[in-house]
Amino acid sequence: MLSNSLAYAIKALIYIAQNSSETERITLKEISDSTLVPRPYIAKILQALVRGNVLQSVKGPNGGFYFREEGLEINLLQIAHILEGPDKYSNCILSLKECSAESPCPLHSNVGQIRTMFLESLEQITFRRLLQHEKSFDLF
Amino acid sequence: MLSNSLAYAIKALIYIAQNSSETERITLKEISDSTLVPRPYIAKILQALVRGNVLQSVKGPNGGFYFREEGLEINLLQIAHILEGPDKYSNCILSLKECSAESPCPLHSNVGQIRTMFLESLEQITFRRLLQHEKSFDLF
DNA sequence: GGTTAAATATGATAAATATCATATTTAAAG
């Protein structure tokens, strides 16, 4: 439902959101240990998120990752777009050329509608909002 | 959201359900032409569906595919299981070890719930039910 | 300024998915 990379990214970002600040940076090792995502793999994902202006990173001793203030307003669908490009979740669930309310595909009104709700719910969830829950989930 | 293969399979099965009978079989070429799925690829998928007792096939001239009577009662989730194995859509949306109503993951109550609805809707839709719609969609 | 602890860049390998090609089997029909 979510790609492996996207699920990994979300877990890592939840961890960072809950535990980091500009002065208290989180290292790759800590992220990898607490999400059980292999270090080189999560590294690649986090680099993309830095380029996507979600996270900030600092090299060198005492370096690490932390959330940008604006990053906290980013929602889960935007993360998907950053990691997988914007076209992944567009259009019809059967990928038909023509599919709309006027000429719906056979799944448009049932599964298709729930798919739309799914995308909307990804869009509604920001990391700021996830922060409002109690801290420290197990993320593995 | 659905794998390529699964979307292809559903399109082909809708076409077959709407146009076939035990005496009026549908050929690979016709299926490929009306769904725009490459012939060798849809062939492999249909073979799996024959092995999965959804379709019946007949070789030789005038041969082709048609729906088994029981096949019409099969739902979309079962098709997913036949093509991709049963574990694809199980457990937590973040693939966490522990995730349940008692100890929910951060997405359990929002995205996770919609994911559950999604799976349930796949489960509710049988090909018999899809047949109740008007015939002849464009399936490409 | 040398050491060290961190991210970064790059690319190699592996596994899963998707796609294509070809030879074989089967059954109908003359």
Next chain:
DNA sequence: CTTTAAATATGATATTTATCATATTTAACC
């Protein structure tokens, strides 16, 4: 019993996704 129109089996190739490894850059601190 030969031809022919179909599915079937098998496997080759390509693409995407996931995973791993290694060398480089950066900044802090002594």
